[in-house]
Amino acid sequence: MLRIMIVDQDPARSAVLEQALTDAGHRVVARTVDEGSLLQIVTDAQPDVVIIDMEAPGRDTLEDLREVSRDNPKPIIMFSNNRDGEYIRQAVQAGVSAYVVDGLSKERILPIVDVAIARFREFQALRRELADTKVQLADRKIVDKAKGILIQRKGLTEEQAYALLRKTAMNRGLRIADVARTLLSLEGMEG
Structure with missing residues (x-):
């Protein structure tokens, strides 16, 4: 069972939509x-x-959708008569998971909801993967800087510097990147 929110300026139309969703x-x-x-x-x-x-959602609607997507992301399905390609592109950028132009019918709503949810989940997974990759890249740069300091200050090889960072991290129950950040901080070279 899905919990659904309906935004519709036409109460009769939203009642039909609500009934179709409730029946499902x-x-x-x-x-x-x-x-x-x-x-x-x-x-x-x-x-x-x-x-x-909505018959013709405006720019304010897009801004509201951006806020929702940023602060409380949900799959968003928009039914509209606005066929403007630029507006559709902006709606998708604002977080709309499915943009449907040909109107709303009871028979089409459930497949559209399923597709929107699947698309939203895929997008969220890609977003998490991108964020994780950015963190890993930043951590790698920090570790490389810390290894450089150890190589310079202690005359270690790159492998020895990495081994020292890893051993220190294991002994303290920290991640290697956290040990590297501490070292850079002590050197006044924060990442």
């Missing part, structure tokens, strides 16, 4: 006609998915 075993936890303060509503309701159905 999902729960609508928030329903609003105003896209303003989306972040607060998402934060309060904690939906699994946000569905936005």
Whole structure:
């Protein structure tokens, strides 16, 4: 069962959408006609998915979606009549997982929700992988600088310098990069 939030300026249309979702075993936890303060509503309701159905969403909507994607990321599905390619590109950059132009029908909603969730999860995994890679690269640079200091100050080979960092890290229950940062800090060369 998914917890779903609906943003729709047309109460009759959102009622049909809510009924289709409820019939499929999902729960609508928030329903609003105003896209303003989306972040607060998402934060309060904690939906699994946000569905936005608007005739012509504006630039303010995109900014609200950027805030949600930054501060409380969720799969976001947008149904709109806006066919402008630049707007669609900006919507995707703002965090929209699925942008559907041809209108909303009860039969199409569940497959679209499934695809949006899968796309969102894949994007989040890539985002985590990128963040991990950046940390690893930064750590590697720090370790290389620390090895350079040990080579210069103690006359060690690169392998000996690395072994010393590793042994110190193991003895203190720290990561090698943390030991390297400490060494750079002591040398006044923080990474």
